[in-house]
Amino acid sequence: MEFITNPFVGNDPANDLDAIKGTTWSGVFFDFKLSDPLAGLGQFVASLSLYQPLLIAIAVPVVLTVLLGRFYCGWICPATFLYELNTNIRLLLKRLGFKTNNQHISRSLKYYVLALGLLLSAFFSTIFVASVYPPAIIGREIFYLIALGGFGSGLVFFTLTLLFDLLVARRGFCRYLCPGGALYSLLGRYRLLRIQRKVDQCNDCAKCNAVCEFGLDPLRDDFGQECNNCTACIAICPTDALTFKVQIKDAPNQGPGHLGKIYLRNLEKQSH
Structure with a gap:
């Protein structure tokens, strides 16, 4: 950790490192807070109340999505990089003679996943959607790896999404199942x-x-x-x-x- 953080700290490591912190779906950048809209929506539903700081933290991503559309999925989402690499693997397997399906499923399915996730979040008073949302999973697994020296069950789920994309439908999770993709699509409908x-x-x-x-x-x-x-x-x-x-x-x-x-x-x- 000292090797990783050394370029970003001066004589006061505690305060310097505190300036930039967070995960792959919420963070603080020199006192400027940003959060994934799905994190905010999940928190609001789970607590059945509006937490003003979190409302402010999701304001910028929401406004940018309304103007630019589902840009987070294409340019920022940390899972996108891995899914695009997975597409290359899919093409390689096809060239080697392995069968890769490209099933067409209703795109509306992810909106039902989003609705179900929010209902479960309200029922269990926890942000349930975070357990099936790749950016949140990646953030947790990186933390587990660095802090605990291993991985959690989220890695298993994320691996299953990669296999789904590889063997069932091209970019299938993003297109058909991702609750964050559903929310961003709704927000950016009139981009x-x-x-x-x-x-x-x-x-x-x-x-x-x-x-x-x-x-x-x-x-x-x-x-x-x-x-x-x-x-x-x-x-x-x-x-x-x-x-x-x-x-x-x-x-x-x-x-x-x-x-x-x-x-x-x-x-x-x-x-x-």
């Missing part, structure tokens, strides 16, 4: 920052659909509240046909891309 297709530059190659780990349909302008603005589709597009726009709704289906075969064929027929 202002959205990815939109520039139909005049689209060649209908469908690489955007192939790279989207959440099974969305950028090729036909179908992003919806599930989109986490991860920009994978923007990065893969060979004609720069995807970009960010400020608007509260996705554009309706704009039809075939103007550089694609279908549009050019129809244009040729009209000319004749």
Whole structure:
């Protein structure tokens, strides 16, 4: 621990280390408190009361989610890094000849998981959702490893989510079961920052659909509240046909891309 903390402390380790502390879903940064909205919601439901400091701590993430959408899932969640690595393992297994399923389950299932978790939190007066929420699990397991020299049962659950993604459904836990993903999707439903297709530059190659780990349909302008603005589709597009726009709704289906075969064929027929 001295080796890890040495770069961040001066002559007063106790106070210096106290300036930045927390877990992977709540923390303090030089007296500025931040917390995952699910942590706040779980606490409110479990205690059946509003704790003002926690309400303030979740204010910034809530406002950012309302403006930017499910960005936490795409850019900050510590589990996302591991799930993306898991996707690479999934592709490797497929190339080696192992069967990897990609079952399609109703995306609404995670909203039921969220509702059930909150009901259990209220009934047992504990933040039940924290036991199945990957960012909270990772924080606890890191603490157990450093402080106690081992892991808890959360590691077993998290490993099962990795296996679910690997063998049952691509990014299945995030898409179908994660209570935090459900909450962020609801908060970001009417986000202002959205990815939109520039139909005049689209060649209908469908690489955007192939790279989207959440099974969305950028090729036909179908992003919806599930989109986490991860920009994978923007990065893969060979004609720069995807970009960010400020608007509260996705554009309706704009039809075939103007550089694609279908549009050019129809244009040729009209000319004749």
